[in-house]
Amino acid sequence: MHSSVRREVAREWEDMQKELAEEAIKGKGLVDEGIIDFCKNWLKLTPAAYQERLLLDPARFIVARWARQTGKTTSISAISLHTALSSGSKRIVILAPSWRQSKRMLSRIERSIPKNRRSILTGRLHKTKLEFANGSSIEALPNNPETIRGETCDLIILDEAAFVRYDKELYDSTVYALTTTNGRFIAVSTPGSRDSLFYEMCKNNDLYAEFSRHHVSYRDALEPDGPLKEKMVESLKVQMKADPWRWQREMEAEFAEDEEAFFPLNLITKCVSYELKTYDDSIAITGQVPPLGNYYIGCDLGKKQDHSVIAVVEKKDGDVNLIHMKQFTLGTDYSHIMGYLVRLG
Ligand SMILES: Nc1ncnc2c1ncn2[C@@H]1O[C@H](COP(=O)(O)OP(=O)(O)OP(=O)(O)O)[C@@H](O)[C@H]1O
Numbered sequence: 001m002h003s004s005v006r007r008e009v010a011r012e013w014e015d016m017q018k019e020l021a022e023e024a025i026k027g028k029g030l031v032d033e034g035i036i037d038f039c040k041n042w043l044k045l046t047p048a049a050y051q052e053r054l055l056l057d058p059a060r061f062i063v064a065r066w067a068r069q070t071g072k073t074t075s076i077s078a079i080s081l082h083t084a085l086s087s088g089s090k091r092i093v094i095l096a097p098s099w100r101q102s103k104r105m106l107s108r109i110e111r112s113i114p115k116n117r118r119s120i121l122t123g124r125l126h127k128t129k130l131e132f133a134n135g136s137s138i139e140a141l142p143n144n145p146e147t148i149r150g151e152t153c154d155l156i157i158l159d160e161a162a163f164v165r166y167d168k169e170l171y172d173s174t175v176y177a178l179t180t181t182n183g184r185f186i187a188v189s190t191p192g193s194r195d196s197l198f199y200e201m202c203k204n205n206d207l208y209a210e211f212s213r214h215h216v217s218y219r220d221a222l223e224p225d226g227p228l229k230e231k232m233v234e235s236l237k238v239q240m241k242a243d244p245w246r247w248q249r250e251m252e253a254e255f256a257e258d259e260e261a262f263f264p265l266n267l268i269t270k271c272v273s274y275e276l277k278t279y280d281d282s283i284a285i286t287g288q289v290p291p292l293g294n295y296y297i298g299c300d301l302g303k304k305q306d307h308s309v310i311a312v313v314e315k316k317d318g319d320v321n322l323i324h325m326k327q328f329t330l331g332t333d334y335s336h337i338m339g340y341l342v343r344l345g
Pocket residue numbers: 045046047048051066067068069070071072073074075190226227
């Protein structure tokens with residue numbers, strides 16, 4: 001037989017064997033251990049006691065209100081991966097305030113798979129979906145109710161749930177996607193506004209009584225009980241001294257509205273757009289911004305505690321969009337800021 005034909009036959013044979021092997025594990029579990037051992041053996045992670053409670057919670061609807069840096073994303077990444085691997089043909093969807101954030105979480109999950117176990121991944125690697133040899137998949141979707149409508153899922157994970165725009169619409173379509181599979185929904189976040197679905201899930205006992213609720217303040221997660229370092233907490237305390245409401249939300253994980261704030265938190269959340277493109281410094285001050293436009297410039301001066309900040313907005317078709325923002329380092333001389341304003345103008 002000609003050597004090129006022999007090579008071709010060998011390649012075909014190899015592909016066939018691979019397909020047969022893949023076919024044999026489709027629909028089956030790729031891990032036997034429970035989630036705690038899975039975290040230890042696969043992810044080299046020893047969950048804190050409060051993380052264990054979440055990882056082992058069998059409820060269909062779960063809401064976790066945890067302080068900053070307590071391991072929210074780590075925990076839900078582990079749940080996603082374990083769900084995908086412990087039985088076959090499971091579909092897991094990850095949602096976050098923006099597609100960028102859900103894709104970032106997916107890439108974290110991908111990187112957490114140990115090098116010697118990467119053969120569990122099949123198909124082409126792409127930034128929005130991980131496919132496994134047992135037919136399971138984990139997909140990062142944009143925050144858009146339309147993309148989930150009509151889909152069926154076994155597990156939906158919502159990270160930073162308190163900061164999702166159009167949260168109620170997203171949740172409605174999400175729940176619909178779980179009905180045929182009797183799937184699960186897990187929302188995690190630090191608290192945001194009280195005018196949010198996340199608040200309702202945490203507090204409304206009439207409408208959301210079915211939710212299993214988890215609350216973790218920074219005190220529960222200080223080393224050695226969790227990943228939070230005392231030193232880091234101390235420096236955050238200093239930074240948030242002037243904003244006790246933020247401290248309560250982010251570190252105590254309690255809902256607290258800033259009563260002195262001019263704009264309520266829910267209005268700010270509604271206005272945040274993750275797709276907005278802004279001009280960076282070089283473009284803004286070299287005059288490449290279109291010269292004709294309805295622009296407004298605002299400046300907030302600060303030097304020791306707060307930064308000086310300049311913002312430029314454009315009013316167009318009834319919308320006001322931020323097109324440039326410059327935050328100066330602490331201690332920047334006011335004459336420098338005036339100079340920047342002159343160049344912008
Ligand atoms: N059980 C654990 N043991 C050791 N380190 C951990 C553990 N859980 C989380 N971490 C580490 O703590 C850090 C914060 O974790 P993670 O990003 O999951 O927190 P988060 O609550 O999602 O943070 P954020 O509030 O910024 O979204 C990461 O470096 C992560 O690797």
